[in-house]
Amino acid sequence: ARFVTITPDMSEAVILHLRNNFFADEPLNKAVSLCERGEPHAALERLCAVTIADGLSVAAVEGDTSIEKIQQSSDEKYNKIFTILYSVSQELDLFNTFQVDKILECRIISVDQQARGRGLAKELMARSIDIAKQNGFKLFKADATGAFSQRICSSLGMEVIRTVRYDEYLDSSGTPVFNVPPPHEALAIMVRKLP
């Protein structure tokens, strides 16, 4: 087994493990018949969530269980999205390529529908880059999934290091995995080196 610090992205897998193992079997839980095996328990799961958030929990994972697999959920649609993002990221091997030990990744940028087109996203992204600099990050990265996020990243000095055209990203039967309406054409992995 490999021993890894439990990060928040592993929460779902950890909770599933606990539902199937700890919740039903721990002696006091068992004594009061707290849960059937596999059943959720809201209060106990809140305790798990805050404990994981402390960043001090450790897990033993089987040899071939990659972090990417841990991050997968049981939702196939969600998995499609994270399969493209993780596989491209893994190929790019940014830590080695850019010789950095930490990267600030802008994972989600979102603006209220009513407030779009006023430059808010660009300002938020610029501030994220400042936060990266202030915290000593040498690389800022985003998986820009659409034309607007790509425009924002470019205008803030980020460079495209990989593009995957959606009409060329096919499943095993040769059908595009994502039907993304225009103006969005591709996933662009974008980075900016920081001083």
Ligand code: ACO
């Ligand atoms: N049509 C044409 N151009 C647009 C549009 C639009 N509907 N919306 C934004 N743009 C252009 C702007 O003109 C601007 O370009 P410019 O600086 O050359 O003029 C650029 O895109 C950025 O505009 P902002 O006003 O800063 O962006 P906004 O505040 O509207 O937010 C965002 C953009 C975050 C993409 C918003 O549309 C949104 O929340 N979309 C849904 C979530 C999403 O797709 N997020 C990005 C995914 S990638 C990631 O999260 C890492």
